[in-house]
Amino acid sequence: MDENRSVMTGRGLSGFDLKCIAVFSMLVDHIGAFLFPSQVWMRYVGRLAFPIFGFLVVEGFLHTRSMTKYMGRLLLFALISEVPYDLVCYNTLVYKDHQNIFFTLLLALICMYALQTFREQFLQAVGVLVVVGALTHYIIKPDYGIGGIVMILCFYLFRMRRMEQFLSVAAINICYYGEIQRAGALALIPIWFYNGKKGPSAKYFFYAFYPIHLFLLYLIRRYVIYVV
Helix, strand or coil: CCCCCCCCCCCCECHHHHHHHHHHHHHHHHHHHHCCCCCHHHHHHHCCHHHHHHHHHHHHHHHCCCHHHHHHHHHHHHHHHHHHHHHHHHCCCCCCCCECHHHHHHHHHHHHHHHHHCCCCHHHHHHHHHHHHHHHHHHHCECCHHHHHHHHHHHHHCCCCHHHHHHHHHHHHHHHCCCHHHHHHHHHHHHHCECCCCCCCCHHHHHHHHHHHHHHHHHHHHHHHCCC
16 A cells, blocks of 8 residues: 555544644634633533644645645744734744644655654654754644654654554644533544545635634634623
8 A cells, every 4th residue: 555645544533624624623623622611511622623734734745746845834823823912822923842734744844744754764864853853842832742743753653554553643732732622522523434535625714714813813802702
């Protein structure tokens, strides 16, 4: 079997469908986090988003026609999203100690690229992983941190071994993070039904949705919720 094919084939959800589920989950999560923090159930719903996005980044890595453009898009939207992210999370234009999820996805993509490029050069691959790990822990500090990158790498490294893939991702969600993130293991249910097909193309909508919805939530919280 071709190693560049996903193990999730022949079932009912396209990549577009998974993105819709992840975006809806993320929106519910952020509405709960930033507007209705007492509604904890919304945070549980939101735990499905990151594992699905992580899985889709692996799919994107395996099928992209231009790795440079793919990395460039993630970097561009990481930079665009940072101000809305800092505003809604920390009420400031610049917050240096925690960065948005696009940085997590980009760093994981760099790790996958290193593992593929230096497949026969162990020390070079390890070197890149160590550098990315250090950047993640000490400088960039992206959302979900090292655990998020490892989760995505599990999707990648075990892509041809579904049992190991699911067990490792479930273990990270259940054991590495706090109680609420345990619900992230449920994201494996829609991922199970991924049919290997891209579906309708609306990639820039999904990229743009992240910073736009964060900024709108910031405005609502500042000028509506706090005023009423």
